[in-house]
Structures are given as C-alpha cells and as structure tokens.
Amino acid sequence: MIRRVARRAAFGIALVAFVVSSCGSPVRASKQYHYVIPEGTAGLIATNRAPEIFPADLTVRVGDSITIVNEDDFDQQVGPYLVKAGTTMTQHFSSPGVLEGACTMSMGGTLSVTVLPAE
Numbered sequence: 001m002i003r004r005v006a007r008r009a010a011f012g013i014a015l016v017a018f019v020v021s022s023c024g025s026p027v028r029a030s031k032q033y034h035y036v037i038p039e040g041t042a043g044l045i046a047t048n049r050a051p052e053i054f055p056a057d058l059t060v061r062v063g064d065s066i067t068i069v070n071e072d073d074f075d076q077q078v079g080p081y082l083v084k085a086g087t088t089m090t091q092h093f094s095s096p097g098v099l100e101g102a103c104t105m106s107m108g109g110t111l112s113v114t115v116l117p118a119e
Contacts, residue, residue, distance in 0.1 A: 062095060
C-alpha cells in the first residue's frame with residue numbers, strides 16, 4: 001500500500017514538473033500574407049482608378065511569407081516584386097531587412113516591406 005501511494009505521488013510530481021516546464025512563452029506561428037491582383041487591374045491603372053490592393057507599408061517577421069497572385073493580363077510591379085501576368089509569386093522571409101519598390105496598387109505609389117526578427 002505504501003509503495004502504491006509512493007508511486008502515485010512520484011507520478012503526480014513528475015506530471016506537475018512536466019506541465020510547469022512546458023509552460024514557456026508561446027511560439028508565434030508564422031503568418032501567410034495573400035494578395036490577389038484581379039483581372040482588369042491594368043485597365044483601371046491606365047484610367048487613374050488603380051485599386052488599392054496593397055498597403056504602403058507591410059511589416060512581417062522572419063518565417064512569414066507573402067503570396068501575390070496576378071490574375072491580370074499584364075505584368076505588375078508590386079514593390080520589390082515583379083509579378084508576371086497570370087502567375088503567382090511567393091516570398092518566404094528568412095532574414096531581417098527592408099525591401100522597397102514602386103507599386104501602382106498602393107497609396108503613395110510605393111511598397112515597403114519591413115522584415116523583423118522572429119519572435
């Protein structure tokens with residue numbers, strides 16, 4: 001009987017120790033940013049009615065990724081990325097830094113992507 005109680009106590013202590021050691025800071029899951037350039041966007045840009053698809057500034061973290069789908073019939077410059085007509089571009093961010101470039105679909109005409117270190 002004493003052995004059974006001792007085993008249960010040891011099991012309980014081990015369980016509590018495991019739970020306490022597992023309670024660190026939660027790890028941030030990587031984020032996936034997804035944007036679509038719809039068909040007809042080039043025509044809207046030509047008539048000064050460019051849709052605002054992208055923010056002027058996007059802040060991401062190492063481990064995140066961005067996917068841009070170009071459903072239009074024309075290539076589009078989206079900040080530092082040239083997305084060919086009818087293609088999908090994905091960028092996985094592996095190091096901190098700033099990427100910038102012209103963007104016809106963001107307020108101000110540029111897109112800046114700031115990549116922060118992973119949390």
